[in-house]
Amino acid sequence: MKQVWRRRLAFGSNATIVTLLGVVIVVLLYVAAVQTRVQIDYSAEGQNTLSPDLKAKLSLLDTDDRPVVITAFTAQRGKVDANFKDRVIGDLMTAIGKNSQVVDWRLIDFDRERLTAERLGVTEYSHMVIQRGSDRVDVSARSLFRSVGAKDKRQTQFLGEAVIARAFSQLHTPRRRVVYVLGGHGEPAVSDRGPTGLSDFVQALDVERYDVEALDLLAAPLGELVPVVPQDAAVVLIASPQAVLATHETDALVSFLSRGGGLMFALDPGDVAPTMLNRMGVGVVGGVASDRRVVFPFWDRPIPVTRAHPVTISISKAKLVPVLAHIAPLMVASTLPTGVKISTVLSTSRDGWIERGGQLQNGAPVYDEGIDGAGPVNLALAVNLRPGSDLIAAGGRSARLMVVGDSDFLANGLFSDGPGNATLALEMVHWLAGADARVSSVGARRHKVRRLAISTQQLETIRWLSLAFLPILVGLIGFGVRWGRRGR
Amino acid sequence: MGIAWAIFKKELRVTFVSPLAWVFLVAFLFLAGLFFYMGISSNGEASTRVMMANLSIALMFLLPMLTMRHFAEEARSGTLELMMTAPVPLWSLIVGKWASTVALCLVLLLMTGLFPAILAYYGEPDWGVVATGYLGLVLCCMMFVAAGVFSSSLTEEPVAGGLLGVLFLMPFWVTGPAAEMVQSATARTVLRALALRTHMGAMSKGVVDTADVSWFLLGTAGFLFLTWRSLESRRWR
Numbered sequence: 001m002k003q004v005w006r007r008r009l010a011f012g013s014n015a016t017i018v019t020l021l022g023v024v025i026v027v028l029l030y031v032a033a034v035q036t037r038v039q040i041d042y043s044a045e046g047q048n049t050l051s052p053d054l055k056a057k058l059s060l061l062d063t064d065d066r067p068v069v070i071t072a073f074t075a076q077r078g079k080v081d082a083n084f085k086d087r088v089i090g091d092l093m094t095a096i097g098k099n100s101q102v103v104d105w106r107l108i109d110f111d112r113e114r115l116t117a118e119r120l121g122v123t124e125y126s127h128m129v130i131q132r133g134s135d136r137v138d139v140s141a142r143s144l145f146r147s148v149g150a151k152d153k154r155q156t157q158f159l160g161e162a163v164i165a166r167a168f169s170q171l172h173t174p175r176r177r178v179v180y181v182l183g184g185h186g187e188p189a190v191s192d193r194g195p196t197g198l199s200d201f202v203q204a205l206d207v208e209r210y211d212v213e214a215l216d217l218l219a220a221p222l223g224e225l226v227p228v229v230p231q232d233a234a235v236v237l238i239a240s241p242q243a244v245l246a247t248h249e250t251d252a253l254v255s256f257l258s259r260g261g262g263l264m265f266a267l268d269p270g271d272v273a274p275t276m277l278n279r280m281g282v283g284v285v286g287g288v289a290s291d292r293r294v295v296f297p298f299w300d301r302p303i304p305v306t307r308a309h310p311v312t313i314s315i316s317k318a319k320l321v322p323v324l325a326h327i328a329p330l331m332v333a334s335t336l337p338t339g340v341k342i343s344t345v346l347s348t349s350r351d352g353w354i355e356r357g358g359q360l361q362n363g364a365p366v367y368d369e370g371i372d373g374a375g376p377v378n379l380a381l382a383v384n385l386r387p388g389s390d391l392i393a394a395g396g397r398s399a400r401l402m403v404v405g406d407s408d409f410l411a412n413g414l415f416s417d418g419p420g421n422a423t424l425a426l427e428m429v430h431w432l433a434g435a436d437a438r439v440s441s442v443g444a445r446r447h448k449v450r451r452l453a454i455s456t457q458q459l460e461t462i463r464w465l466s467l468a469f470l471p472i473l474v475g476l477i478g479f480g481v482r483w484g485r486r487g488r
Numbered sequence: 489m490g491i492a493w494a495i496f497k498k499e500l501r502v503t504f505v506s507p508l509a510w511v512f513l514v515a516f517l518f519l520a521g522l523f524f525y526m527g528i529s530s531n532g533e534a535s536t537r538v539m540m541a542n543l544s545i546a547l548m549f550l551l552p553m554l555t556m557r558h559f560a561e562e563a564r565s566g567t568l569e570l571m572m573t574a575p576v577p578l579w580s581l582i583v584g585k586w587a588s589t590v591a592l593c594l595v596l597l598l599m600t601g602l603f604p605a606i607l608a609y610y611g612e613p614d615w616g617v618v619a620t621g622y623l624g625l626v627l628c629c630m631m632f633v634a635a636g637v638f639s640s641s642l643t644e645e646p647v648a649g650g651l652l653g654v655l656f657l658m659p660f661w662v663t664g665p666a667a668e669m670v671q672s673a674t675a676r677t678v679l680r681a682l683a684l685r686t687h688m689g690a691m692s693k694g695v696v697d698t699a700d701v702s703w704f705l706l707g708t709a710g711f712l713f714l715t716w717r718s719l720e721s722r723r724w725r
Contacts, residue, residue, distance in 0.1 A: 478513065
């Protein structure tokens with residue numbers, strides 16, 4: 001009976017049906033394998049495994065069930081790192097695609113598909129556009145990659161995973177907020193691309209869905225009797241003012257605080273500290289914060305100790321060190337005004353001190369009792385103001401302030417180079433804007449590149465070894481085998 | 489199983505005395521060396537990834553040339569009919585021939601072990617990535633050889649068999665770039681699932697995905713199944 005069936009199935013149209021059935025079974029088995037896939041990452045340090053933070057954000061997108069499209073553009077062909085850039089972006093996109101049900105991605109050749117670039121308004125290589133319905137987040141090449149090292153040892157680092165995780169979180173908060181930067185007192189310019197400018201900070205804020213506008217409180221805007229902070233302001237940044245704030249400026253800022261706004265002061269030694277800080281129990285002390293542990297070779301860059309606060313969770317978790325330079329020591333009044341709560345965000349270690357002159361040891365200052373101030377020194381303070389305090393009348397809203405004894409950590413010269421600066425600065429802005437849900441996102445995980453340490457001469461040796469040695473050896477063996485058989 | 493083993497040994501012996509196999513070996517090793525050198529000279533990384541990715545494409549063209557004679561030559565010389573009528577299970581014939589070529593590929597891949605050794609001498613390669621890359625190449629070879637064996641079973645002309653093999657494997661190559669050109673998300677998903685780049689790409693960077701391994705294994709099984717159907721159809725065609 002079995003034999004009869006076997007014969008029947010092996011002939012004519014039955015054979016065709018059996019063949020098609022076999023193919024269908026293979027396809028179905030593959031579909032089942034995709035549904036139940038398991039991935040094991042054997043690379044060192046699990047470089048291909050997505051971080052738990054990014055996975056969590058992807059699962060959030062999945063629960064929303066709205067399609068997300070990532071359009072990534074290739075790097076400029078012919079450039080040294082073009083292959084590396086395209087490869088790491090492709091790898092990350094593939095991993096994201098495999099870990100999400102709703103994310104679809106495309107890697108577009110920027111040179112060949114200019115129409116797509118024009119349609120999306122993209123004008124640079126290695127740019128990325130993430131879209132969900134009408135929401136859109138742009139990730140610039142500058143935030144995805146950065147160059148580190150000196151000229152001959154320059155390497156490109158990929159920061160994509162952290163940046164994309166942030167971009168996904170932005171899709172959950174579609175409304176853009178505005179950060180105003182006070183001007184008119186010699187503050188650094190937001191558009192300045194030089195080392196003292198704030199353009200990198202502004203760009204990072206843009207990725208976080210914050211618009212940055214300049215704020216002039218010296219003159220009253222049209223239709224207003226006195227200068228006011230605009231209604232759409234989430235945070236006002238006052239960075240390194242070189243002149244005293246006028247009374248009406250301070251009044252406008254206090255009024256902004258009463259509305260529940262967030263104020264950020266970034267002050268350097270010698271800056272004119274706004275008087276309103278004293279009313280909150282915060283003072284700026286003369287001198288420069290110093291410590292035994294410093295960022296080599298700068299004596300005025302103590303390695304800060306991060307204190308428990310929502311804004312330091314990310315940098316602590318990712319073990320990122322913020323780098324602040326030439327820091328003004330901050331002091332907290334022994335008796336705080338009513339309704340004011342101050343927490344230390346950054347400080348020096350117990351060995352830190354306030355440097356005011358005195359002896360030098362190997363070119364670096366040391367603690368001189370009687371001249372210098374004893375530590376630990378506060379480097380950054382977070383202030384919570386409750387209604388009913390001196391600054392906010394009863395019936396107003398709670399407000400937040402951040403006072404940092406340094407403005408350089410926001411400036412281009414340090415913003416990208418200080419490992420934890422970007423994360424810390426953005427977390428401060430999120431906290432001030434009341435966007436606590438966005439605080440504590442992932443720190444930057446870097447893509448490690450294993451380089452070969454070879455000279456030109458060694459490369460030449462490798463060329464001959466790889467191109468000629470094996471083929472010639474095998475060719476000779478083959479020739480020997482043929483020759484041997486001919487001899488038989 | 490004993491018959492399949494006997495066929496395997498005989499095919500391997502025949503392969504190594506044929507000049508074609510040696511030409512193939514030399515060509516393969518030259519290409520492997522070229523891709524390896526290109527990889528390290530272009531980016532200076534202690535990685536075999538460029539070599540693995542390019543070799544998998546090269547194998548698409550090279551392996552059908554190696555397998556083209558398996559059944560086509562037998563059919564042309566008339567020995568296939570003899571084998572079909574002999575009390576030899578068809579599957580042992582197919583598996584024996586397929587395994588002999590896969591064994592040759594393993595020998596080849598073993599020889600390319602020189603390249604990771606060079607990397608280890610001058611740098612610190614990621615051995616996990618190297619190992620999964622080789623696993624990917626072995627799976628590639630298994631599937632491509634199966635496709636070549638199938639194409640060889642369709643014709644009596646070895647050259648036509650080789651070209652057919654390349655033709656069967658080409659879609660797995662072109663679907664990779666094509667996936668990035670289509671606008672439809674569904675079409676893109678289907679094309680990516682078909683593309684060799686998707687499955688080999690993960691392994692060449694150190695990730696073993698059961699779906700990718702299944703793709704290669706099911707592809708191999710699928711082509712061997714089609715070979716069996718193709719040879720069986722000779723009984724009644």
